[in-house]
Amino acid sequence: MNKHDSCCAGGTGDGCISGAASRNGNYDYEPKQVEAKWQGIWRDNETYVVTEDPLKPKYYLLEMFPYPSGELHVGHVRNYTIGDVITRYKRARGYNVLHPMGWDSFGLPAENAAIDRGIRPDKWTWDNIAHMREQLKMIGFSYDWSREVTTAFPEYYKGTQWLFLLLYERGLVYKKTAPANWCPKCHTVLANEQVEQGKCWRCDSLVERRSMDQWFFKITDYAERLLADLDKLDGWPEHVKAMQANWIGKSEGAEIDFVGPNDEKIPVFTTRQDTIYGVTYLVLAPEHPLVEKFIQGTEYEAPVRAFIDKVSKMSEIDRTAETFEKEGIFTGVYATNPVSGDKVPVWVGNYVIYEYGTGAVMGVPGHDERDFHFAKKYGLPIKIVIQNEDQSLRLEEMDTAYVDPGIMVASGPFTGLDSEAGRAQVTRFLEENGTGRGKITYKMRDWLISRQRYWGAPIPMIYCPKCGTLPVPKEDLPVVLPLGLQVAPEGPSPLARHEAFVNTTCPVCGEAAKRETDTMDTFVCSSWYFFRYAGPHNTDEAFAKADVDYWCPVDLYIGGVEHAVMHLLYARFITKALYDAGLVPADEPFTKMLTQGMVVRDGAKMSKSKGNVVSPDEIVGKFGADVVRVFMMFAAPPERDLEWSDRGVEGANRFLRRVWRQVTGGPDGEQPEVNDAPGEGISTEGLLRITHQSIKKVTEDLERLALNTAVSQLMELSNYIGRYQRLPGTSQSPEALDEAKAALVKLLAPFAPHIAHELWERLGYDGTVEEAGWPEYDPDMVAERTVTVVVQVNGKVRDRIQVEAGSSDEEVTEKALASDRIAKLLGEAPEAKDKIAKVIVVKDKLVNIVIKR
RNA sequence: GCCGGGGUGUUGGAAUAGGUAGACAAUGGGGACUUAAAAUCCCCUGGGCUUUUGGCCCGUGCGGGUUCGAGUCCCGCCCCCGGCACCA
Numbered sequence: 049m050n051k052h053d054s055c056c057a058g059g060t061g062d063g064c065i066s067g068a069a070s071r072n073g074n075y076d077y078e079p080k081q082v083e084a085k086w087q088g089i090w091r092d093n094e095t096y097v098v099t100e101d102p103l104k105p106k107y108y109l110l111e112m113f114p115y116p117s118g119e120l121h122v123g124h125v126r127n128y129t130i131g132d133v134i135t136r137y138k139r140a141r142g143y144n145v146l147h148p149m150g151w152d153s154f155g156l157p158a159e160n161a162a163i164d165r166g167i168r169p170d171k172w173t174w175d176n177i178a179h180m181r182e183q184l185k186m187i188g189f190s191y192d193w194s195r196e197v198t199t200a201f202p203e204y205y206k207g208t209q210w211l212f213l214l215l216y217e218r219g220l221v222y223k224k225t226a227p228a229n230w231c232p233k234c235h236t237v238l239a240n241e242q243v244e245q246g247k248c249w250r251c252d253s254l255v256e257r258r259s260m261d262q263w264f265f266k267i268t269d270y271a272e273r274l275l276a277d278l279d280k281l282d283g284w285p286e287h288v289k290a291m292q293a294n295w296i297g298k299s300e301g302a303e304i305d306f307v308g309p310n311d312e313k314i315p316v317f318t319t320r321q322d323t324i325y326g327v328t329y330l331v332l333a334p335e336h337p338l339v340e341k342f343i344q345g346t347e348y349e350a351p352v353r354a355f356i357d358k359v360s361k362m363s364e365i366d367r368t369a370e371t372f373e374k375e376g377i378f379t380g381v382y383a384t385n386p387v388s389g390d391k392v393p394v395w396v397g398n399y400v401i402y403e404y405g406t407g408a409v410m411g412v413p414g415h416d417e418r419d420f421h422f423a424k425k426y427g428l429p430i431k432i433v434i435q436n437e438d439q440s441l442r443l444e445e446m447d448t449a450y451v452d453p454g455i456m457v458a459s460g461p462f463t464g465l466d467s468e469a470g471r472a473q474v475t476r477f478l479e480e481n482g483t484g485r486g487k488i489t490y491k492m493r494d495w496l497i498s499r500q501r502y503w504g505a506p507i508p509m510i511y512c513p514k515c516g517t518l519p520v521p522k523e524d525l526p527v528v529l530p531l532g533l534q535v536a537p538e539g540p541s542p543l544a545r546h547e548a549f550v551n552t553t554c555p556v557c558g559e560a561a562k563r564e565t566d567t568m569d570t571f572v573c574s575s576w577y578f579f580r581y582a583g584p585h586n587t588d589e590a591f592a593k594a595d596v597d598y599w600c601p602v603d604l605y606i607g608g609v610e611h612a613v614m615h616l617l618y619a620r621f622i623t624k625a626l627y628d629a630g631l632v633p634a635d636e637p638f639t640k641m642l643t644q645g646m647v648v649r650d651g652a653k654m655s656k657s658k659g660n661v662v663s664p665d666e667i668v669g670k671f672g673a674d675v676v677r678v679f680m681m682f683a684a685p686p687e688r689d690l691e692w693s694d695r696g697v698e699g700a701n702r703f704l705r706r707v708w709r710q711v712t713g714g715p716d717g718e719q720p721e722v723n724d725a726p727g728e729g730i731s732t733e734g735l736l737r738i739t740h741q742s743i744k745k746v747t748e749d750l751e752r753l754a755l756n757t758a759v760s761q762l763m764e765l766s767n768y769i770g771r772y773q774r775l776p777g778t779s780q781s782p783e784a785l786d787e788a789k790a791a792l793v794k795l796l797a798p799f800a801p802h803i804a805h806e807l808w809e810r811l812g813y814d815g816t817v818e819e820a821g822w823p824e825y826d827p828d829m830v831a832e833r834t835v836t837v838v839v840q841v842n843g844k845v846r847d848r849i850q851v852e853a854g855s856s857d858e859e860v861t862e863k864a865l866a867s868d869r870i871a872k873l874l875g876e877a878p879e880a881k882d883k884i885a886k887v888i889v890v891k892d893k894l895v896n897i898v899i900k901r
Numbered sequence: 902g903c904c905g906g907g908g909u910g911u912u913g914g915a916a917u918a919g920g921u922a923g924a925c926a927a928u929g930g931g932g933a934c935u936u937a938a939a940a941u942c943c944c945c946u947g948g949g950c951u952u953u954u955g956g957c958c959c960g961u962g963c964g965g966g967u968u969c970g971a972g973u974c975c976c977g978c979c980c981c982c983g984g985c986a987c988c989a
Contacts, residue, residue, distance in 0.1 A: 245986095290905045291984050299988070318989060331989095374987070399987045409989045417902095418987060491988055609983080682926075683913060689982095691913060695927055702940095703926090709941090748917080757915065760925035767925090774942080838921045843970040845921060888969055894920050898969045 077708040079672025083802040087188055096190040100598045104144035108599050109135050110578055112607030113150045116176040120183040122647045122662050129677045130644055130686050131606050132189045136798035137750045140822040146599050148581040150197030151177050154504045155570045156234055162535040169503045170531050173200055187673045188801050195584045199573040205505035206526035207590030208573050212508055213519050220266040228496055230258040236500045240493050241614045264494040267621045271296055271490040274620055283640030288612045295613040297491025302475045304484040306330055306383040314383050317405030317489055321474035322467040324387045325459040326433035329411040331395045333402035334359045348380035359398045374399045374422050386483035405489050420449035433459050434467050497569040502535055502542045504567025512554035512561040521555050574615055575622040578602050597633045605638035645689035662692050674800035675701045681799055682759040703763055704803055710769050711789050711807045730771045732781045736829055738768045739788040743825035746795045765792050794823050839864045840896040841873055857889040864895040
């Protein structure tokens with residue numbers, strides 16, 4: 049860039065020879081110097097290192113820690129700035145604030161870098177962390193860096209392994225062979241939460257089904273509590289709670305035992321027990337073990353086998369496609385309805401999911417849309433057992449199922465019951481006759497945590513030929529991940545090929561045994577890190593009770609919504625498990641949650657391929673961190689997407705430069721010249737009023753996380769100060785101006801900490817702006833002495849009058865009626881008074897005169 | 902389809918408890934200062950009408966409703982974004 053172009057427009061003042069800066073050295077705001085100076089002071093003084101202090105109220109503020117990809121992006125900057133603003137505010141208000149940072153540093157990209165570029169995953173990771181840590185420091189975030197946590201360090205993953213063993217002891221870990229989601233590109237299995245529309249959440253590859261022997265965490269044991277406790281999370285966004293509830297997917301219904309050949313029970317799960325008399329067939333999942341039993345040695349064996357074979361070859365994406373056709377085939381057997389006694393054919397269908405419910409469903413074509421289509425397609429009978437209100441349903445007229453509630457008909461003893469009530473009746477009947485039971489089913493499955501990858505925390509289990517599968521004794525932790533192994537794109541993980549790792553001895557019999565070579569899902573690492581920050585140097589334990597008792601739960605957690613179901617669900621589960629073990633003080637990890645929006649440019653998510661990426665280094669280098677912080681807080685409310693705007697950044701730049709001039713200038717401020725007119729209505733009283741109004745407004749906005757409007761209030765205060773400084777010197781009150789400046793700097797400090805610290809120092813106060821604490825407003829100063837009251841006639845604004853604040857309704861009404869405009873509208877007295885139907889007065893705000901028409 | 906969120910000037914957004922719609926910015930326009938530019942400062946910037954130093958009408962996705970008064974509450978739609986999706 050041309051140096052002359054950038055010198056005054058851009059901002060740093062380098063090489064500037066003319067303009068305001070040269071007339072008065074104080075005008076020369078140089079963010080680079082100011083920011084380096086204060087970052088150095090904060091580092092040298094360990095300003096933001098916190099210790100437990102029982103005398104102060106604690107506040108634990110956490111942003112989701114990053115994966116060390118190598119480069120900080122603007123989304124991170126926004127996320128962490130929001131957190132830093134609140135942190136600095138809370139600190140100024142006297143809270144003992146824990147605000148830590150760390151690295152979610154296990155995971156695939158490190159391995160891919162090793163494969164693609166021949167860099168060791170550990171080196172790649174440590175280098176990235178070092179670089180990103182420096183980037184974070186450049187933005188002036190007030191982290192307690194002494195508590196930095198790195199999940200890939202043995203001292204951390206020792207805790208992850210300890211957690212695994214704790215869950216194992218508590219019966220929350222098991223191994224089973226089951227069809228799993230296999231990502232062919234990542235060469236590993238994935239948990240259900242990590243598959244989005246049949247694709248891998250990280251790399252978008254189509255996920256395949258593969259049967260594998262895998263470790264699971266029994267999150268389903270906590271399904272009910274994870275769902276019910278959402279109600280306790282008042283501080284969470286609705287959409288996150290909704291997504292979790294949806295994911296958990298609770299269904300209340302009944303399991304009904306149909307009876308097949310040889311009295312074989314075929315349990316089905318339904319939420320519509322009331323339609324039991326409408327069942328005309330059953331459908332089993334292709335994987336259902338009874339299918340094989342039913343068809344063996346019959347004429348149906350070959351065609352059903354062929355059908356199952358065809359279904360099993362379908363990919364996940366075929367099964368979820370819009371065009372997916374419901375297909376089925378008769379097995380040749382019939383089952384008896386335990387309530388009605390009807391005999392119905394048993395089918396196999398490609399749409400029945402073996403893992404959900406009982407893997408078998410009852411077909412009620414009259415009252416289920418999908419069953420209706422299936423029955424039509426295969427010529428199965430349809431029965432009406434629920435009638436609408438006017439009893440007008442006719443089978444021959446039906447072209448769609450009747451799925452609404454109604455009255456039970458043709459339902460034996462239940463006929464005439466309301467269908468909703470009938471549901472409970474049918475369940476009672478089933479239970480009394482031992483042919484079924486009320487049942488609650490959840491969609492959520494257990495959390496598959498095995499990963500066939502190298503760069504992760506080893507699962508601490510041992511396979512002994514004599515003693516079986518055994519946990520590693522806790523005193524032997526950590527099971528150290530060997531570094532420097534050759535990582536290959538295909539085949540077994542390097543751990544499985546590394547003899548020194550695999551071969552071990554049995555902790556029970558001492559004979560030769562083998563280690564588990566799968567590593568843990570990185571989401572396990574991130575499901576407890578917020579406890580580790582409470583005492584990150586603990587070498588004996590993952591965390592000490594006293595530490596988490598002091599700091600936890602997290603008071604405010606900030607991160608992207610992409611983790612609504614994944615990280616946030618896992619973290620809640622782990623917290624509940626730890627709570628049940630008596631190790632942590634609360635059964636929910638995050639009291640309040642803020643999901644910040646994305647940073648977009650030209651309406652699209654930033655990506656290298658679109659070429660619309662903004663580099664934090666570049667923009668901070670050009671304008672300084674404070675400008676970037678202020679822009680990002682101002683441009684949009686935190687939870688909404690933020691449209692990046694170069695113009696907007698320049699606006700923030702102008703604002704901070706103006707504040708600099710206003711504060712560093714003398715009482716004369718702008719050194720007014722002929723053209724510097726202050727505008728209308730500027731007074732010392734007004735200056736003090738807006739100062740106190742700003743303290744009130746900014747404080748309230750920070751409390752409700754409305755950071756954009758807080759910044760706008762700072763701009764209004766600054767605008768007023770600027771105008772005030774343009775009054776003739778004799779009309780200015782230096783004391784009032786000092787008060788206004790001090791308030792402005794204090795209120796600005798959370799948003800633009802460097803410039804605020806520097807200005808505070810230049811104002812000559814003792815101590816730092818943070819040590820000065822948060823300003824208090826005086827309610828008397830906030831109140832306007834005279835207020836503008838709107839005068840409406842029939843709800844339309846017709847005039848505005850000035851009245852003394854707190855005037856009585858009568859006074860205001862009188863004044864309103866007396867105004868020229870209103871008098872004109874009402875016409876001449878005395879008829880005027882008769883026209884008035886009523887008068888509504890809202891104190892100090894509005895008068896509405898309602899007139900008859 | 903179900904669940905959640907949203908729709909306000911040219912743009913980002915504000916209006917927190919039903920009470921002045923458009924704060925604060927950005928953009929654009931006009932002016933001051935300057936040899937000039939930058940920077941800075943001042944004014945204007947939703948639409949239409951008008952008898953134009955004044956005033957009127959319309960306007961918060963659409964259509965109704967409640968109310969003295971609706972961006973805000975209620976009913977019915979439309980559209981956009983996000984999540985889930987043969988879950989029985």
